[in-house]
Amino acid sequence: MSVTPPDQKIWWNEPIHRLELGWIVIAFLWGLFMFFFMIAWHFIGEQNLSTETYRVQPSAFEAKVESFAEQYQVGEESGVPVVRPPAGEDVFMLARLWEWWPVLELKKGQSYRIHLSSLDWQHGFSLQPTGINIQVHPGYEHVITLTPTEAGEFGVICNEFCGIGHHQMTGRIRVVE
Amino acid sequence: MTVIDVESASIAAKTAEFRTCGYTGLKVDLAAQRLIKVNAVAAVIFLLLGGLMGLLVALTRWPAVHLLPADWFYLILTGHGANVLLFWIIFFEMAVLYFASAILLNCRLATPKLAWLGFILMVVGAVLANIAVLQGDSSVMFTSYVPMKAAPHFYLALILFAVGALLAVGVFFGTLVVARAERTYEGSIPLVTFGALTAAIIAVFTIASGAIILIPTFFWSLGLISDIDPLMYKVVWWGMGHSSQQINVSAHVAIWYAIGALVLGAKPLSEKVSRTAFLMYILFLQLASAHHLLAEPGMSAEWKIVNTSYMMYLAVMGSMIHGMTVPGSIEAAQRRNGFNKGFFEWLRKAPWSNPAFSGMFLSLVMFGFIGGISGVVLGTEQLNVLMHNTLYVPGHFHGTVVAGTTLAFMAITYLVLPLIFQREIVWPKLAQWQPYLFGIGASGISLLMMGAGTLGVARRHWDLTLTDAAHAFEYPPAAFLMMGLNGLFALLASAGGIIYILVVVATIFKGKRLDTADVQPLTFPLHQGGAKAVSEYGSEGTIKLPGTIVLVGIFFTAFVLYYFINWKYLSDLWLFR
Numbered sequence: 001m002s003v004t005p006p007d008q009k010i011w012w013n014e015p016i017h018r019l020e021l022g023w024i025v026i027a028f029l030w031g032l033f034m035f036f037f038m039i040a041w042h043f044i045g046e047q048n049l050s051t052e053t054y055r056v057q058p059s060a061f062e063a064k065v066e067s068f069a070e071q072y073q074v075g076e077e078s079g080v081p082v083v084r085p086p087a088g089e090d091v092f093m094l095a096r097l098w099e100w101w102p103v104l105e106l107k108k109g110q111s112y113r114i115h116l117s118s119l120d121w122q123h124g125f126s127l128q129p130t131g132i133n134i135q136v137h138p139g140y141e142h143v144i145t146l147t148p149t150e151a152g153e154f155g156v157i158c159n160e161f162c163g164i165g166h167h168q169m170t171g172r173i174r175v176v177e
Numbered sequence: 178m179t180v181i182d183v184e185s186a187s188i189a190a191k192t193a194e195f196r197t198c199g200y201t202g203l204k205v206d207l208a209a210q211r212l213i214k215v216n217a218v219a220a221v222i223f224l225l226l227g228g229l230m231g232l233l234v235a236l237t238r239w240p241a242v243h244l245l246p247a248d249w250f251y252l253i254l255t256g257h258g259a260n261v262l263l264f265w266i267i268f269f270e271m272a273v274l275y276f277a278s279a280i281l282l283n284c285r286l287a288t289p290k291l292a293w294l295g296f297i298l299m300v301v302g303a304v305l306a307n308i309a310v311l312q313g314d315s316s317v318m319f320t321s322y323v324p325m326k327a328a329p330h331f332y333l334a335l336i337l338f339a340v341g342a343l344l345a346v347g348v349f350f351g352t353l354v355v356a357r358a359e360r361t362y363e364g365s366i367p368l369v370t371f372g373a374l375t376a377a378i379i380a381v382f383t384i385a386s387g388a389i390i391l392i393p394t395f396f397w398s399l400g401l402i403s404d405i406d407p408l409m410y411k412v413v414w415w416g417m418g419h420s421s422q423q424i425n426v427s428a429h430v431a432i433w434y435a436i437g438a439l440v441l442g443a444k445p446l447s448e449k450v451s452r453t454a455f456l457m458y459i460l461f462l463q464l465a466s467a468h469h470l471l472a473e474p475g476m477s478a479e480w481k482i483v484n485t486s487y488m489m490y491l492a493v494m495g496s497m498i499h500g501m502t503v504p505g506s507i508e509a510a511q512r513r514n515g516f517n518k519g520f521f522e523w524l525r526k527a528p529w530s531n532p533a534f535s536g537m538f539l540s541l542v543m544f545g546f547i548g549g550i551s552g553v554v555l556g557t558e559q560l561n562v563l564m565h566n567t568l569y570v571p572g573h574f575h576g577t578v579v580a581g582t583t584l585a586f587m588a589i590t591y592l593v594l595p596l597i598f599q600r601e602i603v604w605p606k607l608a609q610w611q612p613y614l615f616g617i618g619a620s621g622i623s624l625l626m627m628g629a630g631t632l633g634v635a636r637r638h639w640d641l642t643l644t645d646a647a648h649a650f651e652y653p654p655a656a657f658l659m660m661g662l663n664g665l666f667a668l669l670a671s672a673g674g675i676i677y678i679l680v681v682v683a684t685i686f687k688g689k690r691l692d693t694a695d696v697q698p699l700t701f702p703l704h705q706g707g708a709k710a711v712s713e714y715g716s717e718g719t720i721k722l723p724g725t726i727v728l729v730g731i732f733f734t735a736f737v738l739y740y741f742i743n744w745k746y747l748s749d750l751w752l753f754r
Contacts, residue, residue, distance in 0.1 A: 001444050002368040002434035002451075002506070003281055009364040011448035019722050020450045020502060023729060027497040030733075031490030034740070038482050038558045041744075046752040049562055053474040078647050099647055111752075116474075121325050122407055124566045128633040128650065130751055133565035135472045137407045138324060142474030147752040155650030157643070159566040159635035161318050163325065164248055167640040172648040 049134065049144070056141040058119040065092040065115075069102045077103050077172070090115060093156075093171070095123035095136045097163060100156045100171020108175050111147045124160030127173065133159060148175040193285035199691070200596065204361075208289035209279035209352075213272045213597050215296060216345075217590070220268035221681055223303060224583075227260025228674045232667055235622065239664030240641050240657050247639040251316040254637060256307060258319025262578060263338065263421070264303040269586045270376065270428050271296070271345045276597070277373035277431065278352035284361040287351030295344030302338025305330055318637060320418065323394065323405045332395035336388065343384045346377045368445050368452065369438070372431025375455040376424045382463050383424060386416030408475050415466035423462040425578060426496065427455065429540065429585035433503045436537040436585075439592055440528060443510040451502050457495030461487040471561035478558065485556045493553060500545045500732065505725040507538075512720055520724045536588025536612035543616060544581030547623045550736050551576060560743050563750070569630025576623035579670070584616055587677050594681065600688030604680055611676045618670025625663040631746075632656040 008014060042048050068083070068091070075082040081102040085091050087110035094101050096119040106112060116125055118138040125134040130150075136142070156171035195204045230253045236244040237253075245253060279286040286292060308330075309315045315327035353374070356362060366374070390413040396402045434451070437443035445451045467484030470476050487493060511523030528534045551573040554560055564570065591608060594600055602608055634641065634656050641660060643650050 001438035001442060003438045004367050005362050005364045006368075006448045011365060011452075014447050014449055016450055017446040017505070017722075019505060019726060020446055020498070023501045024450070024494070024498060026733065027494040030737075031486070031494050034553070034557065035482070035486045035489040038486070041559050042478065045559060045748065046754070047559055047562065047747050047750050048478070048754050049472065049559070050754055051475070051477055080647065103648070122322050124635070126566065126633065126635055127751075129653065131563050131567075131631075131633050131746070132750060132753065133472055133562055133567060135474070135565065137474060139406070140408065140474045145754050149751050155643075155648065157633075157635055157638075157650060159638065160322070161251070161637040164251065164316075166251075167247065167638050167643065168645045168647065170643060170646040170648045170650055 050142070052143040054141040054143070055139060056117055058117070058138055061092075061094060061115075061117045061141060062119055065094045065101065068092045073102075074105065080171075082174075085112065088112070093125075094119055095125070095158070095169075096120055098158070098165035098169035100125075100158070100169065103172045103174070105174045105176060106146075106148050108148050108151045108177055111145055114144045114146050115141055116144065117141045121162045122160050123158050123162050123169070126157045126159040128155045128157055130154060135160060148173075151175045151177050195285075196692075198596065203280065204283050205597075206279045206285045208292075209275050209286040210597055212286065212289065212292050212296065213275050213280075213593070216268050216272040216275070217593060217597075218685070219296075219300060219303075220265050220272065220586075221678055223260045223264035223268060224674065225678050226307070227257055227262075227265055228671065230254075230257035230260060232671045233257075235664050235667030237639065238641065238660050239667075240660055242664060248313070248316070250639045251318075251637075252310060252313055255316050255318050256310045259306050259310065259335075260303075261583075262319060263335075264299075264306075266425055266578070266582060266586070267338075267342055267421075268299065268303075270380075270424060271299075271342065272593070273428050273432065273586075273589075274345065274349040274373055274377060275352075276593070277367075277370045277435075278349050278356070280597075281367050281370050282352070282356040282362050284352060284356035284359065287348055287355045289348075291344055292348040295341040295348065298341030298344065299338050300341075302334045302336070302341060304334075305337065306334035309334055320414065321394070322414075323397070323407050323410045326398055329395060329398040332391050332398055336391050336395060339384045339387045339391070342380065346380045346384070349373070349377050365448075368448060369431045369435045371452055372427055372434065372455055375458050376427035376431065378459050379420055379427060379462060380424050383417050383420040386413055386420065390414045390417065408470075408473065411470060411473070412466055415469045416463065419465040419468055420463050422574070422578065423458060423465065423492075425582040426462070427458055429544070429582045430455075430496075430499045430503070432585045432589045433499070433537055433541055434506075436533050436588055436592065437503060437507050437510070440531060440534045440537075441507055441510045441514070443506040446502050446505050446509065450498060454495040454498035454502070457491050457498075461492040461495075464488060464492075465556075468556045468561075471556070471558055472565035481558045485558055485561075490553075493549075496545075496549060500541070500549070501725060501729045503541055504538075504728055505722050508722045508725050509720045512722075520727055524724055530609050531591075532608045532612050533588045533591040535609075536584050536591070536616070539612055539616035540581055540584040540588060543584070543620050543623075544577060545732055546735060547620055547627075548573060548576030548578075548581050550739055551623075551627060553736070554740060554743050557740075557743075560747055563743065563747055564630055566636055567630035568626045568634045568636050571636050572623050572626030572628075572630055575619060575626065580616060580619040580623055584612060584619065587615065588612060590677070590681060594684050594688065595691055598685055598688070599690060599692040600684045601691055602680065603683045603688050607676055608680050611673055611680065613673075615670055615673025615677065618666050618668070618673055621666025622663050622670060625659045625666060629656045629659040629663070632659070634660070 084105040091112045123136045158169035194207045315331040317327040464484040516523045
């Protein structure tokens, strides 16, 4: 039994059940497939999270985001500047207790280099309802080339717990045709 | 030096006290028995505490109820994680380690005093952690990601608990050495002990990772260290956080085998395969830290792919093997017991009214289908972006840790009570229903949280309506429905949990004593004829197992379909690179 020592002292020489052998082969091959499929998606897929990252001082990042917002601001919404950067441009969004700043207005089908970082604690960039979730760290500037494929209003919700105001922390990205 | 050791060892061997088990004829070391009892009792107390906290969390996330205010919600959620994920499970695992070593090997426990010291440290740590959390300055969640800071004694409590657990693991290793030296068993250690050994080896790695990160974090909270890198913290912290869940997997797989053996007389189809599968855990499960860093800046894609797949899914292969060999060995035992008709007579006529068996089998099925499949999908480099930090994540791990580990631990309790506590289970009818109630509740909350997570609902989030948020956002109505149903299933699981605790407590205090001379048969008898069947057959593939083939066939189909459905979801997203 499983709770007693093996019947045969040299259990290594016991034959393997045929079903076990078949299942091991299936499990192994399926594992290989899933492993290589992740690699393959880097070549065939269009959703691969960028690894481009720079170390940055929170104050330096804040200054960059502010000058970016000032340069391309087109309006204001709930006290937050609405920023419409030209297509292909570097775009900045910061996370801090408890807001995503500023509001971005992007064009459908255009690519943008989005820079994400936090000024204080960790935050979670959760773009809904599309469903893109990216962790945001203080001290690390993460650059993602993003191409919206649908127009509309999108919420940015914080999904990394960041203290008592966590559930008030939202932002907005608007995509226009 | 050696001489002294041998001498003191022989003195210890002489002073150890034993009783003889009325059912198995095994020698039971009384010191080990006491330690199993106290660890199991401590585990159940923290399950009660953490389980109630879990219920409060679910009732708050139920939109129509929304029970707690925000600050209490985050406080209680932190306590829930620590109490059930750490304290309930690890106390119980210590009992499992002592059972799998001293009891199964017919041997005395090495250094019971050290084991007691470990137990006391764990209790002090667990109590101190609860104090820190309830004081309100440490609502940092179970993960306590820096730079968010908890009170220093929060980290200190976890360190004390970990040191205590490390001592207990050391006693387990010592007992294996003693058993071998004193020749208390023939040949190799039993498969169940081998599984426990796997858990213990992973535990050492886990606790080392915990020490490496929590000790500097403790100094940081005292102001002695100025800065802790948040990314580095996460890599090392999850070396503890995820690996500790691999201790659970090894422990509950060992329990599946143990219950199969004790209830049905099941024997591994082949020792070689089952042990190799455990070896896969030791070699590769520790890489899982990466599962929590797939949506992170700063880590290369190569690092993510190799680590998140446990080196080409070799550890997943280990779990898939156990997922086939456990039901396979049960089918083989049942067919030997005479239930040989068709594909599934062996399963239909299994002892479903025995809570040890029903709990074990539900745990096996739900761990595989819910926790296992969702875990692989969630741990796929690109697919993770779909679900990272949404409610899908707690959905997944309630499938593994609640429906899988916790239910398996509850199941073995129904054997530990008569065998170790030597008490007859009170209210057997109630106990019979317990695994079903708890299992259905646990699988319900897992699936519903996974569903809400797929719709984007954030985890660890107080307000589904986002009422106070600067920029309004509405989750789809289906998410609200799911969170309501989640509350209902949480009530069901809580009912199962409360029945479990009532049965355990009442049995310990009021159950009929089984250690008197006239030993009564167990309330849940070992399956008829099981023991006989065991000694008869070898492991050669003479027995056909068509039922198991169908079961793993269904599992594999579900796995492949669900895997590709998620790739389809991903391909519909905005483009990013």
